[in-house]
Each structure stands twice: as structure tokens, then as C-alpha cells.
Amino acid sequence: MYSKFISFILSFVLLFNLTFPVLAQVEKAQVSTPKYPDYARMYVGEDKFEGFNRKMFNLNSRLNKYIARPVHILWASIMPQYGMDRIQSAYNNIEYPKRLASCLLQKDGEGVKNETIRFLTNSTIGLGGLFDPASKLLKVKPTTENMEQALCKCKMKSGSYMVMPVLNACTPRSLCGRAIEAALDPSVYLATPITALVKFGLMVNRTSYMQPLAQMLESTYADPYDIQKKLYGIENYIKNANLDRQNLLETEAKLVEEDKLSALAEEITAQTETQEDEVGEITGAAADIDELEIIQKPELTPDILLEDFKPQSPIVDSMRTALFDNPEIDKSIWNELSIWNRSFAKRIKTSSVAIVPERDEYKFRYILQKDKNAPLIILYPSIGEGYNTHHSTVFAKMFFDEGYSIVMLGSHFHWEFVRSMPEGYCPGIPSQDADNIKLVTHKILDKLENKYECKFDEKIIIGTSFGALSSLFVAEKESKNNTLGITKYIAISPPVELVYAVEQLDKNSDELDNNSPEVKHKTAVTAAKILQITKMKENNPDMNISALPFTEQEGKLITTFLLRQKLSDLIFTIENIAKGQKTDIYEAINNMSYRDYVEKYLLNGSSLENMRYETSLYSLADYLVNNDNYRIYHSPDDFFATEGQIKRLKTLAGKHLVCVSNGSHLGFLYRKEFQEALKADVLGKI
Numbered sequence: 284m285y286s287k288f289i290s291f292i293l294s295f296v297l298l299f300n301l302t303f304p305v306l307a308q309v310e311k312a313q314v315s316t317p318k319y320p321d322y323a324r325m326y327v328g329e330d331k332f333e334g335f336n337r338k339m340f341n342l343n344s345r346l347n348k349y350i351a352r353p354v355h356i357l358w359a360s361i362m363p364q365y366g367m368d369r370i371q372s373a374y375n376n377i378e379y380p381k382r383l384a385s386c387l388l389q390k391d392g393e394g395v396k397n398e399t400i401r402f403l404t405n406s407t408i409g410l411g412g413l414f415d416p417a418s419k420l421l422k423v424k425p426t427t428e429n430m431e432q433a434l435c436k437c438k439m440k441s442g443s444y445m446v447m448p449v450l451n452a453c454t455p456r457s458l459c460g461r462a463i464e465a466a467l468d469p470s471v472y473l474a475t476p477i478t479a480l481v482k483f484g485l486m487v488n489r490t491s492y493m494q495p496l497a498q499m500l501e502s503t504y505a506d507p508y509d510i511q512k513k514l515y516g517i518e519n520y521i522k523n524a525n526l527d528r529q530n531l532l533e534t535e536a537k538l539v540e541e542d543k544l545s546a547l548a549e550e551i552t553a554q555t556e557t558q559e560d561e562v563g564e565i566t567g568a569a570a571d572i573d574e575l576e577i578i579q580k581p582e583l584t585p586d587i588l589l590e591d592f593k594p595q596s597p598i599v600d601s602m603r604t605a606l607f608d609n610p611e612i613d614k615s616i617w618n619e620l621s622i623w624n625r626s627f628a629k630r631i632k633t634s635s636v637a638i639v640p641e642r643d644e645y646k647f648r649y650i651l652q653k654d655k656n657a658p659l660i661i662l663y664p665s666i667g668e669g670y671n672t673h674h675s676t677v678f679a680k681m682f683f684d685e686g687y688s689i690v691m692l693g694s695h696f697h698w699e700f701v702r703s704m705p706e707g708y709c710p711g712i713p714s715q716d717a718d719n720i721k722l723v724t725h726k727i728l729d730k731l732e733n734k735y736e737c738k739f740d741e742k743i744i745i746g747t748s749f750g751a752l753s754s755l756f757v758a759e760k761e762s763k764n765n766t767l768g769i770t771k772y773i774a775i776s777p778p779v780e781l782v783y784a785v786e787q788l789d790k791n792s793d794e795l796d797n798n799s800p801e802v803k804h805k806t807a808v809t810a811a812k813i814l815q816i817t818k819m820k821e822n823n824p825d826m827n828i829s830a831l832p833f834t835e836q837e838g839k840l841i842t843t844f845l846l847r848q849k850l851s852d853l854i855f856t857i858e859n860i861a862k863g864q865k866t867d868i869y870e871a872i873n874n875m876s877y878r879d880y881v882e883k884y885l886l887n888g889s890s891l892e893n894m895r896y897e898t899s900l901y902s903l904a905d906y907l908v909n910n911d912n913y914r915i916y917h918s919p920d921d922f923f924a925t926e927g928q929i930k931r932l933k934t935l936a937g938k939h940l941v942c943v944s945n946g947s948h949l950g951f952l953y954r955k956e957f958q959e960a961l962k963a964d965v966l967g968k969i
Contacts, residue, residue, distance in 0.1 A: 429460055608673075637726075
């Protein structure tokens with residue numbers, strides 16, 4: 284039955300691809316080379332059937348929401364995570380024939396040997412594949428070979444990108460691969476009710492692992508279809524280029540052995556250009572700064588010394604923010620889909636408040652102590668982050684354990700925030716954004732205090748990066764008109780000059796030679812490295828990663844991809860493009876820098892030089908000098924600021940600026956030295 288269904292779909296797709304390209308060519312507009320990479324087009328080619336694909340994507344999303352997800356939740360609530368993992372392991376073992384055939388077609392003798400060793404070992408010692416002694420005892424790691432990789436090796440073209448009912452993202456080549464895999468499955472030829480029931484159970488168990496990704500796409504991105512296309516293309520490239528089978532990290536020891544870590548750091552640092560320490564002129568700020576009688580900038584003596592940090596380059600050091608984690612937040616014997624999962628992350632509730640009539644309600648997350656009057660921490664995340672960001676969850680766990688209730692907001696640079704604001708709202712002017720953030724925060728506090736009949740007497744705002752900048756602008760406004768009752772503001776790595784930070788973002792993007800033929804492969808290699816590190820961390824949660832195996836260019840590739848995606852989501856939301864015009868807006872987005880965003884949406888007749896001062900922390904000079912209810916944490920090698928800018932900030936903030944010896948932009952969050960200092964700060968011990 285399954286093989287017949289695959290054959291039908293395959294025939295339909297081949298006919299579709301042979302018939303419709305002519306029509307698509309007639310309607311297709313001439314597309315120029317974009318200034319910045321169009322990752323979707325780069326990896327899957329032109330989306331010839333975008334209208335059809337989007338309809339199928341929406342259909343699949345509804346099928347997943349109303350049929351597949353309830354089934355997965357039911358299954359995950361019956362079978363504990365350990366049982367699901369054992370079943371999945373057995374399923375992977377059963378798929379040995381397709382991996383063997385793929386390796387044979389690719390003339391991969393090493394792959395044939397490894398797959399056979401794994402199958403025989405796991406089928407016997409591993410009790411039919413329920414366990415994986417081949418990895419633990421023989422150190423023969425699993426691979427994810429499939430028939431599409433073999434067809435790619437045989438020079439078969441992928442064909443047009445398509446989204447099919449139930450099967451989701453695919454190409455004609457991938458469907459051919461699936462059809463061959465179905466033919467290699469012995470159970471296809473055993474048409475019995477028991478066999479069908481077993482196959483259905485295996486399918487439910489296997490597809491349940493995809494639900495977190497589906498939920499993430501739906502809740503995190505303004506256009507889930509577009510990001511799915513990008514991720515599918517990159518993943519497919521990694522597999523078909525066999526990057527997932529190469530040890531791109533060279534050796535695992537480079538991540539865990541101190542002597543090799545040092546060598547790696549020195550090697551990467553040698554390739555790094557020294558960040559310029561130039562401070563741009565602050566137009567309009569001269570008079571304000573002169574009034575402070577700043578004669579000499581102070582030295583930035585570290586207040587928090589990170590021992591054995593082994594700096595690499597500012598851009599790579601900032602990526603260590605990904606190491607800011609706490610395994611306890613997801614700890615449970617049940618899968619995250621299960622109704623019995625009571626891990627910390629699952630106990631955090633989601634709610635919403637209406638900000639503007641006839642606009643989307645603004646969503647936020649919160650978790651309260653049993654004593655509803657307990658002190659409260661409000662989290663403002665980094666640029667473009669949503670209300671369910673992982674960093675906010677880790678912060679929430681850190682301070683919930685200290686007796687604080689937590690409220691988690693999304694960034695005002697996030698598309699969901701824009702959808703809750705008046706139509707035409709464009710974030711980016713901190714003084715204006717602060718008014719909206721205050722309004723949202725006030726409504727959230729009112730809702731919680733009314734719902735739980737409590738009063739939060741002590742309230743602390745903690746912001747990171749762009750959220751840190753926002754927290755200080757909110758603090759300045761609250762110092763004049765205290766409506767929120769905030770007792771303390773903590774800003775971690777705020778941009779000192781927002782326009783300079785924006786220019787650095789664009790500079791990193793512009794330096795990558797985005798239209799070179801190599802960028803496609805380099806991006807995939809970098810993504811494959813991330814996947815390998817993630818897998819290593821999953822297999823060994825206690826592994827100490829003291830340096831990252833990325834060059835500066837790879838660091839720029841990662842940060843550029845992430846930050847441009849956030850800009851893309853924002854512009855996509857602001858423009859509110861009709862369904863039939865999405866290709867046009869992405870062509871515009873891929874030619875738009877952050878500075879272009881500023882000039883198009885924010886200046887409104889003002890000059891960039893005036894904005895340079897108005898959006899900087901220097902504009903808050905009076906507040907920074909005359910108030911004691913704030914703290915700023917910064918590293919002198921932050922790539923979003925120069926050392927000179929931070930020194931100038933030090934003259935304004937004085938003892939309220941805490942200097943962290945290393946870590947660039949948020950790259951010190953995971954260090955215990957910083958976390959202990961932050962806890963002491965929140966608890967009023969310093």
C-alpha cells in the first residue's frame with residue numbers, strides 16, 4: 284500500500300515537473316543577483332511552483348495540527364522517552380538494507396563495512412537494535428545514508444522543489460529515493476494486519492521526533508514556509524555532499540583537551556584581524572558630554588576575570604553564548620510532547636494581552652512562585668528573539684531557583700511584537716520603542732496581579748543585547764515617571780552606539796563575498812559543524828567545550844544568517860505582503876542591509892548623524908550619572924562596540940559598569956564567574 288502511494292505521488296510529480304516548467308518560465312520575472320545570499324534559492328533553486336507549494340504547506344500544517352500532533356501527544360503520554368528512544372533505535376537498525384544499498388551504489392566500501400558491522404552487532408548484542416553497542420563498544424558511529432544520496436552520486440538532478448501532501452518538502456529525486464527505499468523494505472511485501480499495525484506504530488514513533496521542529500517553525504518565524512525551504516535545502520546539501528560523514532571538527536579532542544584547545548585558539552586567532560578601536564563622532568552629543576567634564580577615558584580593568592578563557596576572535600567568542608545552557612530545564616522521563624512532562628520548561632505558562640484593538644494579542648510566558656507575591660524578574664531578550672527563546676528559559680531557571688517569579692517577553696524587534704502594535708510601527712528608535720515596551724510590560728503586570736490577586740513589590744528587569752539597550756531607555760523614562768515600579772535594571776552587553784552596531788552587522792555581511800560560488804559550500808560546512816557539535820553535546824552532556832572549532836569567517840556566516848533572518852521576518856511583517864507577491868518581497872529583502880532598513884523605515888526626514896546620538900547610550904547621560912538603580916555588564920572586546928565607546932560609557936556609568944575580561948558580545952553568559960556575579964547582583968549582595 285505504502286509503495287503504491289509513493290509510486291502514485293512519484294508519477295504525479297514527474298508529470299508536474301515535465302508539464303509546468305514551460306508555464307512557469309512565461310510568468311517568471313528576470314531575477315538579478317541579490318546583494319546578500321538568498322539561501323532558499325541557493326540550495327533548492329527557483330521555487331517554480333511556489334503558489335502550489337504554499338497551499339500544500341498550509342494543508343500539511345493543518346493536518347499536523349489537528350491529526351498528527353494529537354496522535355503524537357497521545358503516544359508520548361503512553362510511552363516514556365526511554366522507550367521511544369529504544370523503538371527508534373530498533374527502527375534505525377531495520378533500515379540497514381537501504382543504507383547498505385546506498386553505500387554500494389556510491390562505491391563506498393568503508394560505509395558498507397561500517398553499516399554491516401553495526402547491523403550485526405546491534406542485531407545480536409543490541410537485542411534487535413534496541414541498543415547501540417556498536418557505537419559504545421566498537422566506536423562505529425551511525426550514519427544517515429539514504430537512496431537520494433546514492434542517486435545524487437549517480438549524477439541524477441534533483442528537480443524542482445516541491446511540497447507534497449503528507450510527504451512535505453521534497454524533490455523528484457528524493458521521491459525516487461523514497462520509492463526505492465520502500466521497495467527495499469521487506470515488510471512492504473507482508474500485507475498482514477499485524478505488519479500494518481507495527482509499521483504504523485513505528486511511523487508514529489519516528490515522526491513524533493519531528494514535532495519540536497514543526498512547533499519551532501510555527502512559533503519562531505514570520506514565514507515558516509520560507510525557513511523550512513532554507514533548512515531543507517541546507518540539510519539536503521549536507522547529506523548529498525556527505526558532510527555529515529566527515530569529521531569536520533578534525534578530532535573530538537580539540538573540544539575537550541586543554542593543550543589542543545590552546546593550539547586551536549592560537550590558530551584561529553592568527554587568522555583574525557584586530558578590531559579597530561575607533562570612536563565615531565557623536566553629532567549633537569558634544570555639548571552633553573562636555574558638560575560631564577570628561578577629560579580622560581578610564582582604563583577598563585576587569586571586574587570579573589574569566590580564567591582560562593582562551594579567546595579566539597570577537598565574532599567566534601560571541602558564539603559561545605550558545606553554551607549558555609542548563610540541562611535541568613528539560614529534565615523528565617517523558618518526551619516534551621507528553622502531558623505528563625513536568626520539566627521546568629513545560630511548567631512555564633503562555634498567555635497574552637491585547638495592546639491595540641483589532642491587532643494580534645501580544646504573547647508572553649511566565650512562571651510564578653507558590654508565594655505569588657514573590658519578587659519578580661522581567662526578561663527582555665536579544666534582537667529579534669521571541670518570548671520562548673532558550674536563553675530566557677535558562678535565565679528563568681537560574682532565578683526561579685533563587686525564589687523569583689519570572690516573566691519572559693519577546694524582543695520588540697521581533698515580528699510578533701510588531702503584529703501587536705499599531706499598523707505601520709517600525710522598531711529601531713530606542714526612545715520610541717521604550718514607550719511601547721513600557722505599555723506592554725504594564726499590561727502584563729496588571730494581568731498577572733489581577734489574575735492571581737497579588738502584588739509584586741520587587742521587580743527587576745534584565746535585558747541582553749538589544750533588550751539591554753531597551754531596558755536602559757525604559758529605566759530613563761521610568762526615572763521621570765515611575766509607572767512600573769521597577770527596583771533595578773540590569774543590562775548585559777547593550778550596544779553603546781546602536782548605529783555603529785548596525786554598521787558592524789552590515790560590515791560582517793559585506794566582507795563575506797556573498798555572491799561567490801564558495802559561499803554555498805562554506806555555509807553548509809559551517810552548519811554541518813554545528814550539527815556535529817550538537818550531537819557530541821547530546822551524547823556527552825557534561826563535555827567541557829572551552830573553544831569553538833570555527834574560523835572567523837565561519838563565525839560571520841553563522842551570525843549573518845541568523846541576524847539577516849530576523850531582519851527578513853521583520854520586514855516581511857511590516858510590509859504585510861499579499862500571498863501572491865512573496866517572491867518579490869524576498870528579492871527586496873535580500874538586497875536590503877540593516878542600514879537600508881534604518882534609512883527606509885526609521886529616519887523619516889531626520890539625519891543619520893542625529894540618529895547616531897539619539898539611539899546611543901550617551902543620550903542617557905543624565906540618567907546614567909545621577910541614578911543608582913542599574914548595572915551594565917560589558918566586555919571590552921564586544922564586536923558591537925569599540926573599546927573607546929565602552930571607556931566613554933564607563934565615564935558615565937562609573938561603578939555601575941561591570942567589565943568582564945572576555946567573551947565579546949554575550950559570549951560570557953555560560954561562565955560561572957559571570958553567573959555568580961549576576962546572582963549576587965540580583966540578590967542585592969553587591
